[in-house]
Amino acid sequence: MLTNTVQSTLAALISASGHGVISFAKVMDLALYLPTGGYYAGRPRRIGRKGDFYTSVSVGSLYGKLLAASVVKTWEALGKPADFSLIEQGAHDGQLMEDMHQGLLETGSPLADTAHFLIVEPQEGYRAAQAERLGPRLGDRLSWESGIEALVGGPQNAFFVTNELLDAFPVHRVQWTGEDWIEIGVGWDADSGEFIWRPMPGTADHLKAETDLLPRDLPAGHTTEVQPAAARWIKGVGRSLFRGALLIADYGLDDDEYDSIERPDGTLRRYWNHQMDGQVLSGLGECDLTTHVRFSRVKTAAAGDFDVALDTDQGRFLTKLATPWLQSLEGIPPTPQIAAQLRQFHTLTHPGQMGTRFRICLLTRGLNQPLS
Numbered sequence: 001m002l003t004n005t006v007q008s009t010l011a012a013l014i015s016a017s018g019h020g021v022i023s024f025a026k027v028m029d030l031a032l033y034l035p036t037g038g039y040y041a042g043r044p045r046r047i048g049r050k051g052d053f054y055t056s057v058s059v060g061s062l063y064g065k066l067l068a069a070s071v072v073k074t075w076e077a078l079g080k081p082a083d084f085s086l087i088e089q090g091a092h093d094g095q096l097m098e099d100m101h102q103g104l105l106e107t108g109s110p111l112a113d114t115a116h117f118l119i120v121e122p123q124e125g126y127r128a129a130q131a132e133r134l135g136p137r138l139g140d141r142l143s144w145e146s147g148i149e150a151l152v153g154g155p156q157n158a159f160f161v162t163n164e165l166l167d168a169f170p171v172h173r174v175q176w177t178g179e180d181w182i183e184i185g186v187g188w189d190a191d192s193g194e195f196i197w198r199p200m201p202g203t204a205d206h207l208k209a210e211t212d213l214l215p216r217d218l219p220a221g222h223t224t225e226v227q228p229a230a231a232r233w234i235k236g237v238g239r240s241l242f243r244g245a246l247l248i249a250d251y252g253l254d255d256d257e258y259d260s261i262e263r264p265d266g267t268l269r270r271y272w273n274h275q276m277d278g279q280v281l282s283g284l285g286e287c288d289l290t291t292h293v294r295f296s297r298v299k300t301a302a303a304g305d306f307d308v309a310l311d312t313d314q315g316r317f318l319t320k321l322a323t324p325w326l327q328s329l330e331g332i333p334p335t336p337q338i339a340a341q342l343r344q345f346h347t348l349t350h351p352g353q354m355g356t357r358f359r360i361c362l363l364t365r366g367l368n369q370p371l372s
């Protein structure tokens with residue numbers, strides 16, 4: 001049964017396709033971003049306890065405050081240029097930018113008063129929410145661009161941050177037949193009234209740049225995702241030419257883990273109301289859809305434009321950034337505020353919680369000295 005605009009739009013597209021099947025990338029794109037009813041369309045949804053899932057940002061302000069230390073290190077490694085921008089894409093309601101700015105303020109960094117804050121945001125409703133939150137503190141140092149293409153000729157020195165952006169990019173689903181990779185798309189089964197997986201007609205030649213990087217010694221039927229949008233994105237950021245750092249925080253795997261025979265159905269998942277499963281064709285438009293990021297592919301696509309300064313888990317990364325703060329607490333009786341921040345630190349860094357689930361890939365270029 002079709003229960004919303006996303007689903008009726010998809011059913012109409014499938015019917016008009018001539019083959020009764022459209023790519024999963026199209027389905028994911030519309031399920032998340034169709035202006036009339038996509039999961040991420042309109043105004044930003046709540047993330048965190050009252051939303052469908054947690055992110056590191058939604059755990060509390062500590063995450064952004066610690067990332068602010070990485071911003072300062074990058075600025076210092078650039079020789080403290082007078083013009084410096086903090087760029088974010090996937091900024092949602094502006095919470096992370098607010099926390100990073102607050103971190104700069106609390107540590108007395110001059111960047112709190114001098115840096116420019118740029119959000120890459122295509123959606124009007126999101127820009128409005130970001131302006132409400134950030135406008136009063138940042139004034140005319142806050143601006144927006146709709147896409148990364150606009151960064152060409154833009155900021156010269158920058159720290160570009162994304163938290164759980166790439167996992168929300170539409171992906172293609174592919175299957176190994178025993179001889180070749182084919183694309184698995186989505187059709188409509190009128191008898192059951194459900195969306196179903198169906199092979200796309202023809203070969204998956206349009207995905208060759210991605211499938212050529214996949215192993216071929218897999219059992220027939222092995223299914224996974226490829227992420228050309230993430231590769232295009234990183235190349236696009238590369239073209240922007242700013243000196244500084246690009247920090248990608250997300251859940252993800254390198255190819256050997258991603259393409260293990262123990263993961264025969266890929267990593268596609270849906271989230272709703274803090275539940276997660278692989279029934280991604282159910283509840284389209286009402287659930288978040290996501291995949292693990294193929295970090296090996298991100299790094300290959302970045303080669304030539306960026307150096308990999310760091311590729312580690314969130315726990316290690318944040319613990320290093322937090323060391324001066326943790327040392328400053330020694331011997332001080334914890335106030336309720338400090339106790340709350342220590343709880344956030346535990347959630348963000350403990351291996352059993354977010355510490356190893358999330359990964360930090362820090363790419364740099366044009367620094368005068370390595371990051372400390």
Ligand SMILES: C[S@@+](CC[C@H](N)C(=O)[O-])C[C@H]1O[C@@H](n2cnc3c(N)ncnc32)[C@H](O)[C@@H]1O
Nearest residue numbers: 040055057089090092120121122163164165168
């Ligand atoms: C999983 S949410 C993460 C939100 C936030 N960064 C956080 O960590 O709490 C993914 C976000 O990416 C945004 N997004 C997806 N594609 C985007 C694009 N091309 N440009 C800007 N934002 C995008 C969505 O609108 C959504 O806000």
